[in-house]
Every structure is written in structure tokens, then in C-alpha cells.
Amino acid sequence: MSIDITKISKPKQAYEKYLPLVLTRKGKYRYKPSAIYNSLLKETEISKENASKITEQVTRFLISAKLKLITAPLIREIVNVHLLKMGLEKCRLQYTRIGMPYYDLEKLFEKKGDGRKILIKILRWVILEFRAVKKLIKNKP
Secondary structure, X not given: OOOOHHHOOXXXXXXXXXXXXXXXXXXXXXXOHHHHHHHHHHHXXXXXXXXXXXXXXXXXXXXXXXXXXXXXXXXXXXXHHHHHHOOOHHHHHHHOOOOOOHHHHHHXXXXXXXXXXXXXXXXXXXXXXXXXXXXXXXOOO
């Protein structure tokens, strides 16, 4: 099965019924392969050909995993794994999600401290992570 990116936006592709719903901040949506393709082209230096390959690989993976509901961050993690498999480390760095793990956020909020202090810790974490990733991107050819 090869996924033709140019036809992805057409309704009722044969594989659509096997795709999970995606939980986002705005609600639940049917997974759309074109969203990966477009975001890769927008956010990274990837070629159209490689963006198409990654999109197909991720879509195949999601179908084979038989998941009913996934999150947008999980899709990004899966895309990053496939970028690494293809040796596209710079694109993987450009596509990385910067933020805090659920566990760390949960521990911060359990302390029930001053909300401003919590926000400062979160912001500090994000800024440090962003700077580290930016430095890595600059060092990649």
C-alpha cells in the first residue's frame, strides 16, 4: 500500500477506517496524513520526497498499532523516530517538541506552591531545553 500524498485530502481513502482519532486541545479529529506532510515541510528543511516517505511510514505504523485514540504529541514522537530511522537528525531536531514530561509537571503541581513559582520553573525548563536544541541544530550540517 502506497499513500499518494496528492490524494490524501480526498474523503474516504481505503485505509481511513483503520486510523485513530487524534486528541488535541481543540477536540478529537480523524488522523490526517496530510497534516504530518504539511507540518514537516513547514517546520523542517526536509525534502518533499522524504516528507512523503515519513508520512507513509508513520501512517502505516499507526494502522498496524491499531490504536483508537492518540494525542498530537504522540504523533510528533512517532514522526521523530521515523526521521531518526532515515538518518534525518537535523530535521528531527527541528521537529522536536520542547516542554516538560507529564511526571515532572504532576510533581510541580502536587506541591501546591505559589503559581508564579511553578510558571517560572516551567518557563525556565522550556527556555533551557530550547537553547540546547537550538545549539544542536546550529552544529548540524
